Amino acid sequence: MSFIVNKNERLNVLVEDLTHDGxxxxxVEGYPLFIPGALPGEEVxxxxxxxxxxxxxxRLINVKKASPDRVDPPCHVFPECGGCQLQHLSYEGQLVQKRKTVRDVMDRIAKLPHVPVHPVKGMDNPWRxxxxxxxxxxxxxxxxVSGFYRSRTHHIVDTDVCIIQSEEADExxxxxxxxMHAFGIDAYDEKAHRGMLRHLIxxxxxxxxxxxVVLVTRKKKFPQKEAVVELIKRVVPDVTSIMQNVNDQKTNVIFGDETILLYGxxxxxxxxxxxxxxxSARSFYQVNPEQTEVLYGQALEYAQLTGGESVIDAYCGIGTISLFLAQKAKEVYGVEIVPQAIEDAKRNAELNGIDNAHFEAGPAEVVIPKWYADGKRFDVLVVDPPRKGCDEELLKTILEYKPKRVVYVSCNPGTLARDLRILEDGGYRTQEVQPVDMFPHSSHVECVAWLETTL
Known part of the structure; x- marks a missing residue:
């Protein structure tokens, strides 16, 4: 087989775009080359x-003509660490590129070039x-060593500082x-399946x-446990909870089944x-609460609640969006396939004195028809699916029962665009899309889309 370019060949090229991973x-004669570290508009x-x-x-060798948006990354292990992909791009440039990512999939996959994609809502301070x-x-x-995995590997890039996480985590x-060696504790060896400390959360x-603070250990018993607790309390005086999670399995899954309270x-x-x-130690909770408020505020705005509506929150998790919606809706019904998340959601509703939010565990495509069969009717449906997008059966359920308005919260523009096309073909019309930057310096972008039924 002959190729337009050959391995180890050196080329001078013009960078036209960014991929979804940055x-x-x-x-070269129409043949795409993906170049980590290169930016659109650069000659490299x-x-x-x-x-x-x-x-x-x-592999990037030299930047002959740099983008005006190129900056010096402030992190000393960028780009070796796989946590961030875009620290070499100015924050303003990142927001422009993320909007372009959403616009591209709306045109190419959703076939909706007329639907507005607004400028990305970013952060005033996109660090820590x-x-x-x-x-x-x-x-x-x-x-x-401790730090973060090199991209697409399980090799840890050793560091003492990560400028997108909390200072307490760094310390x-x-x-x-x-x-830890002074306490007789060794670090986990993934290949040999020996050692004690696997992860710090x-x-x-x-x-x-x-x-x-959660210490994930290979065994339940580890040396000088009480002294380690006192060390953590000394380093982080504000600590209110210290937990131990035991994971004795040869796996790259972080958590094991047993979690033990050590302090607080x-x-x-x-x-x-x-x-x-x-x-709790294993609760799902958005990692950027400041932007989560922006994201959920946008979902609430698109829901256009006046106080008389009944709302479904599919993929409700621990009730984060449900409880936002419950402030303005008559009733909110949340469904989530993970039973523990539903228990958390019920507890969070009780914590806030919210009695118009109801939660049920199970697949949304099973639970929602049951609610309709019980005589319930819904005006608005909110979905916040995982990266793979909505389950095909859930999309069929939405099209069968046709709530007047759908608000789609997405962490993957590609699967959002795919699902919007399906909903459009089934009688919905996408009104607009608002991207939100939940993960500055990464290539990820979240979106909220607003749809109305034509019936």
């Missing part, structure tokens, strides 16, 4: 790496925004790494300042707008 795209020298039938990869850190520990060449990560309530409470409280949430 790589630059250049074309590259060395061709892997070549496949329809595309290839290039993560309220949850999951930090792996290991040993490399006899030295304890604990660094302290444990440098002192730090969760911080943005509104409350409450902090939870089994949960922390945080707030998004006026709503409080009880967050």
């Amino acid at each position: 790589s630059g795209v250049a074309k 020298d590259i060395q061709v790496g892997k070549t496949l039938k329809n595309y290839g990869f290039g 925004y993560r309220n949850k850190s999951q930090i792996p520990f290991s040993e490399q060449d006899g030295k304890v 604990l990560m660094s302290t444990l790494k440098h002192e 730090v969760r911080k309530g943005r509104a409350t300042g409450e902090i939870m 409470k089994t949960f922390i409280i945080d707030s998004i707008g006026p709503i409080d949430f009880e967050i």
Whole structure:
């Protein structure tokens, strides 16, 4: 097989676009080359790496003509670490590119070039925004390392600082790494399945300042447990919860089945707008609460509630959107396939004194028809699915019962566009799309879409 370009060939190319994962795209006689670290508008020298039938990869050697949006990344392990993809692009440039990503899939996949895609709602300060850190520990060449995985690998890039996570997480990560041997604790070896400390998880309530620390260990019993608890309390005086999770399985899944309280409470409280949430070690909770308030505020605006509506919240999780909607709706019915999340949602409703939000565990495509069969009728449906988008059966259910308005909250523009096309073909009309930047310096962008039925 002959290729337009050959492996190890050196080329000078013009970068035209960015991929969904933040790589630059250049074309040689129509053949796409993906180039990590390159930005649109740049003239770059590259060395061709892997070549496949329809595309290839290039390694950036030199930037001959830089984009005006190129900046020096403030993180010392960028781009080696896989956590961020766009620190070399100005924040204003990131927002422009993320809007373009959404516009492109709306045109190409949803076939909706006429639907407005608004400028991305970004952050005033796009640093230290993560309220949850999951930090792996290991040993490399006899030295304890902690940090974040290199992109597409399980090799830890060692660091003491991550400028998108909390300072408390940085301090604990660094302290444990440098002192754990003194406590007789070794780090986990994933290949050999030995060692004790697997992960450090730090969760911080943005509104409350409450902090939870979770030590994920291979065994339940580990040396000087009480002394380690006192060390954590000394490093993070504001800590309100210290937990141990035991994962003795040879797996790259972070959590095991058993979670043990070591100090304080089994949960922390945080707030998004006026709503409080009880967050346990394993609760799903958005990692950027400041932008979550923006995202859910947009969903509430598109729902256009006046106080008399009945609303479905599919994929309701622990009730975050449901409880936002309940402030303005007559009734909200949330459905989620994970039973523990439903228990959390009920507890959060009780925590806030909200009695017009009702929750049921099960597949949305099963539970929603049951509600209709029971005589319930709904004006608005809100969906916030995982990255794979809405389940096909749920889309069929929406088209069968046709609530007047659908608000689609998405963490993947591609699957959003796919699902909008299906809903459009079934009689809905997309009014507009509002992107929200939940993960600055990454290539991800979230969206809220507003649809109305034509019937």
